[in-house]
Amino acid sequence: MASLLHLLLLLSLSLLVLSSAAPSPSPSPTPADEGAYIGVNIGTDLSDMPHPTQVVALLKAQQIRHIRLYDADPGMLIALANTKIKVIISVPNDQLLGIGQSNSTAANWVKRNVIAHSPATTITAISVGSEVLTSLSNAAPVLVSAIKNVHAALLSANLDRLIKVSTPLSTSLILDPFPPSQAFFNRSLNPVIVPLLSFLQSTNSYLMMNVYPYYDYMQSNGVIPLDYALFKPIPPNKEAVDANTLVRYSNAFDAMVDATYFAMAFLNFTNVPVLVTESGWPSKGETNEPDATLDNANTYNSNLIRHVLNKTGTPKRPGIAVSTYIYELYNEDTKPGSLSEKNWGLFNANGEPAYILRLTNSGSVLANDTTNQTYCTAREGADPKMLQAALDWACGPGKIDCSPIKQGEACYEPDNVIAHANYAFDTYYHQTGNNPDACDFNGVASITTTDPSTCVFAGSLGNGRNGTSVNITAPSANSTTSSGIQNDLYYSRGMWSIFALIVLNVANVL
Secondary structure (H helix, E strand, O other): OHHHHHHHHHHHHHHHHHHHHOOOOOOOOOOOOOOOOEEEEEOOOOOOOOOHHHHHHHHHHOOOOEEEEOOOOHHHHHHOOOOOOEEEEEEOHHHHHHHHHOHHHHHHHHHHHHHOOOOOOEEEEEEEOOOHHHHOHHHHHHHHHHHHHHHHHHHHOOOOOOOEEEOEEEHHHEEOOOOHHHOEEOHHHHHHHHHHHHHHHHOOOOEEEEOOHHHHHHHOOOOOOHHHHOOOOOOHHHOEEOOOOOOEEOOHHHHHHHHHHHHHHHOOOOOOOEEEEEEOOOOOOOOOOOOOOHHHHHHHHHHHHHHHHOOOEOOOOEOOOOOEEEOOOEOOOOOOOOOHHHOOOOEOOOOOEOOOOOOOOOOOOOOOOHHHOOEEEEOOOOOHHHHHHHHHHHHOOOOOOOHHHOOOOOOOOOOOHHHHHHHHHHHHHHHOOOOHHHOOOOOOEEEEOOOOOOOOOHHHHHOOOOOOOOOOOOOOOOOOOHHHHHHHHHHHHHHHHHHHHHHHHHHHHO
């Protein structure tokens, strides 16, 4: 009887070992909806526009979880499916009149561009036109109708609570923007702006604003200091003071956002939030744009990202940060206009950064700063059997492509469990967006700042480890490719090896 009880105990332990050998997959980190975030606009005026899968690979590698498209390109929306990247799609200006004049046209647009892709693709908002009141004045009378028609189509599809509808406005519509407390919208446009704000308020949507301190600085003829436009620290005596409220402003961005809030309050709308749909700085310009430089673009965007993510807010609304979309992901070499119009991008078409953002200790989004890289490696002194079990899980249920560590492949040498585990752990860690919870593997892995790679790790390619971002596409979670089959075999062999050890122990007891 004692031997039988011993046998049952060993069998129970064997089940525990088998279950613990495969750690539960860690979910990809998802930012809280209530927190401020940084997004990126994606323009397509490139002579060599990357394929949608390459664009999505870059977004994943840079941990960009919010984007805005200037259309509703089906290829992009398909590539974004099941990525959890939150997307604003747009009704282009040239489609505005039709949608504003016809409910059925709006319903067809929503059916084709929203319902066909939701919920696999996470569409969070629809931008109806862009800067219509300043760039397409003949469409101004139908703007609010177009917005309402799109919303009605969402309502009929039960998507109105998931997807906001709005339209981006230019800050040039705000007259007398400083001091912010006396700002107001161009009164001639009140017949459009008032019903627009009323709609946004009734649907709990936000006012989309394109905020460009660069243009205000350029047009100020020296009145606005460069440091004030770039978020650079300035002495208190150089801060701008609102004479009506005595509030001090240390940067142009906050002053422009607060001017928007005051302009809405002037029309008795005080609870419509602001979403900045465009902001940025060009990295190159003509001779008459001497401040369109790589360094200034880097300074502005780095400071903007930090400012939004640290939730400082604005002087009018302290602690309430304004989520902002950087203009833009790629330099657009075929975009009409001046040289600066083509050089607002964070990246070139091949995925290489236009400059390395200075974002050390500022979170993970767009952290292509190579001074702040982290890796996931085997913990020193870890049990080799537990390492093997964790490695088998990563190459099996973890769905890491482990073909590079197979015999004869690039990362096979050195042929030991620590080196192979380093490859699998680090690849899984980066594929899940550097989520700290993804680097545990039942206690046999830990995060380090020391690069463990003895070859080019798959995770390092996507994470811009050398200051560049290679356009790669991670294997699908439900991949049925040959490498996926090989991974399952690798995992199965490892599990059977553990099971064999347990059976031997049981046999010894008997």
